[in-house]
Amino acid sequence: MQQSASASSSDDHRRDGKLVTADGRPLQASLRSAERRRKIIAFLFVSPLLAFLLISFVIPIGQMMWRSVDNPTIINTLPRTLEAMQEWDGQNIPDEPVFAALAEDLREAQQNRRVGPLAVRLNYEISGARGALSRKARSVATMDAPYREQFLESDRLWQNPRLYQIIQREGRPLTLSYYVAATDRAYDADGNIVRRPEQQRIYMTLFGRTFAMSAAILVLTLLLGFPIAFWMAHLPMRYANLLMIMVLLPFWTSLLVRTTSWIVLLQQQGVINSSLVALGILDSGNRLSLMYNMTGTIIAMTHILLPFMVLPLYSVMKTIPPSYMRAARSLGANNWTAFWRVYVPQTVPGIGAGGVLVFIISIGYYITPALVGGQSGRMISNMIAYHMQNSLNWGLAAALGTMLLVSVLILYWAYNKLVGADIKLG
């Protein structure tokens, strides 16, 4: 302040009533450009990582999400058919011009080796379309006009009006069909989106189960984590540090090691069952099935995620002054009231942070459910992996993945609102 006051008093540093620097630039502009230069320098530090993440992380995920609506196959392979179908009434089996165009398109597709992807794409919508289409594409080279009857006679597929509705509907560059399938819906004969019958709703059931299991794991980690965090927060530092190591050791142990150890413990011939049999509590014939079901997944994941609950709880509990509880006690509250009405409300930020963290991690979990989950303990990630690696329906995998990602991001946003972007480690 003193400097600027002395500068403004000197005539050298004034021009048209404005402050200027020694080299004659207006002070305001000079400060602004210095500020901008500092911003650019700060940004230059961050830019290598930003560029790296953009190329090797953001773009790949963006591309994957794009895959869930991208639909190039039909429009690129059957352009003539789609054009001929503009005249079509949308209900009955189309007329000769459509089939002539279809024959032409298939002939070209056969030459360009594009029948395979087309057959796979149509098979997602009508099961069994793959074989019929591949056979037709092989025989179409030797066919002559008129085509309509020959197509209709060769396979039931061509007599199904739904096929033409699908070709027309999916003959656009973008599709909703993967999301329709991923939300357990389907197109009916009139092209409306309707829910599938109850027993066919696999994906929404799986989402529901994933959320329910994550909620169960969240409750279990809270029930187990709260007492030990409370204990550690009230012990002298020396003992608390020792116990902290016991919390951190599982945190630092390889995920596969911990999953393996649960397999060792839980399997039919494993440590828990054998001990129970040896102690005479269980008959050797009816050993508990603790693994390859939901129980196994929940037990193992509770163990794996417990540190994520304990660490934020502990750091919040450390900051709660013990005088509040004492004050409540001296004002006449009994132990329980003082704890429940005074202490617990102050731990809510920790419960919130730990809870959202555990929930976010568990809804995206893949390894543990895949190894100890069996059929009933699977989660949505396992379905995504199945469609990626086994059924190869990448569009559907991308749609399911996008839905999972959006749920996680919403939760993370809520977490940020709750505790701020302050993630602590160890």
Next chain:
Amino acid sequence: MALPSYAGKLERFWYYAFRFLCCLVFFFLIAPILIMVPLSFNAQPYFTFTTEMLTLNPEGFSLRWYEQLFSSSQWMRSIRNSVFIGIFSTLIATTLGTLAALGLSRSEMPYKGLIMGLLISPMIVPLIISAAGMFFFYSSINLAGTFPGVILAHAVLGTPFVVITVTATLVGFDNSLTKAAANLGADPITIFRRVQMPLILPGVISGALFAFITSFDEIVIVLFLAGVEQRTIPREMWSGIREQISPTILAVASLLVAISIALLTTLELLRRRSERLRGLTPG
């Protein structure tokens, strides 16, 4: 939280019941990890304690699974791969992450919240989604099934840890130190090398450790991106669990537990050193 001398019977009961409960939870945390260590010395190919082991008969114990581990070319290759991929991805993650943290800690950094969110995102996005995205993208540029592909993917996963730990170290950084150095005639590079770096080094090292352990422990990306040549330890354990389950896995697991204990100790020592350097006393 010592028991006050005026505590009643009920209070006394709750006090001990609570402690007992806590001990049970700690048992639940630690026992599953430690139980594998004795089991890995089992002479029989079972995952349970044999009567010989329970009676501490030396016949019941053997080192055969460790022998098998160290004589298996498959396991040895996976150890080499894990270390190789871990080191290179850690180098990339630590360099880029430290630079970014230095930028982020400057007060004049624009859009701090947004950029921090983006840099942290590899930690938030479920691994299966990162793996799926990277699989499609890396296949399209022929990086799937190669070492550079896996290393880049692991570097991505490691960067948030480096950014977080180094930023946290820089929060307590006294900027007058760099100003003093500049005043005494040091150029920016000297300031970084001689003043900033020694002070943030504990943060950088613990970030690097986090990044290394992330890569070392990572399996989902490896499942999708790596070919047979790039199989890492977790990948080998995965197929061990799924296909031919043998106590060799327990031997590997026990060794990994030993490594994590060593890492944990290192980090604790680093934390103490950093606190001492900054004049903060523990507690």
